Amino acid sequence: MSEPTTDPLPAGEVTGPQRVPAPVVRPARRVGRVWRDRAVHVVRGVSPPTMALGTRLGGDEDISQRHARAVIDLALRVGEAMLSTGASAADCVATVLRLTSAYGVRSAHVDVTFTSITVSIHRGLHEDPLSVMRVIPGRAPDYTRLEAVQRMVDRAVRDSAAGREPLDVDEARRRLTEILTAPHPYRRWVVTLGAALLTVGVVMLFGASPGMWFVAAVSAVIVDRVQRVMYGIGLAAFFAQVLSAMVPATIALALFAAVENGIDVPGVRSPSLVVISGIVMLLAGLGVVGAAQDALDGYYVTAGARVMEVVMMTLGIAVGVAIVIGTANRLGVSMEVSPFVVLGGTPLLSTLGAALIAVGFCLGTYTGFRATLVATLVASLAWLVLELALGLGLGPVASTAVAASPVGALAVLANRRLRLPELAIGTAGIVPLLPGLAVYRAIYLMQEGTPAVVPNALTHLLTAVATGIALAGGLSIGGYLARRRLGLDVAAQRARKRSRGRVVEP
16 A cells, blocks of 8 residues: 655645744854854954064075175175164164165175174075174274265166166275275364364353363373373273373373362363363264163163173263373372363353364364255254253253254255265264263262262163153164155165064065
């Protein structure tokens, strides 16, 4: 017996009463999943990270080994020349990356310490990488050579950007050798004159009389000669600093002895200013600004080394002055060199002193005539801005930052419009604002050896550090705003980003 079968009803045919379908109830698990997906969509990031790590896999596989070796050798020589002549770590790294990119090597990595520079080239998975290091033999600011090196790199970058072949690598190396071996723009006695002008400007900031100008200039000339001899015999920098600091202290000792014996030296009212002018000339105050600049740029190893250099050089000055003071006490001469002096004099005299400091610095760093003239005007303007900010009630540190900002902007403007070295203009413009005296005050108090003066010494030390950061920050902000206004070439933009460890979009 067969089972009864039922055929499906044709579409649209209804038999019997029509049934209403029951409402569909979504499971609670499915509703929770929907809300969870929405929450994840709101929270989870949708763009790639701004600082991706390990994503630069491409290399320079198509570059021959000979070309890669030639480029890395040229880049190392350029980096060594820049660091030796006074460039900052960030500027050196950016310039080297611009140069390697101009010659077709875009996988270069540059590492800079206080005493060495390393350039590495990644040539892909199937070629051996190249990595070479050079040691920096010494540092002596020479802005004429630095300017010439930067111009050579700029020319190569412009040719590459315009689709032209840059200067041949071998020819570029020969050109670099010519730059580094060329004679200075003026003789050594001009550098000595610059040191004298710098110290005269320093004592003018403190309102000294013309008699003190002459004494400070003579002291600076002797110090410059002593340093020259110490450098020639290869004496360590610390001991050279000790002997150099003893020169102005000995001159002050002679002046103190003359006063005690009833001998009146015309125009000399404060022998301590002779020591202070020599201290400001000798102090590695620029190291404070350089350390702050490297720290702001992210080069902490170099910044730490610069700070240590400042401390050692300042200790050398303190030891030299202490030896002379101890000798004076043994001879029965009442000599006390206090670093607690205040700025004085009229605004015109102080501005003239700031201008002389800039001129002296430019001569001491072999800066060209046009750059020296512009730097003098910039330094005078910076000092006027500083006095205006102090008159408005701003603190010393804030006033220093305000005064340094236009210096950074004007340095970039002079580089773009007049083709003058930006570093020379910017550094010379802030030399009158350097915290050299504050650094010496801290060391002077620390060497007294009494616990009561330690808080005061730390206060002066922190003031010096804050002033250095203010100077570096003001220069950076002013330069940044000027570059944003004037525009920065694409190669320089990429190099600066890469020098700070950021990924550059292709």
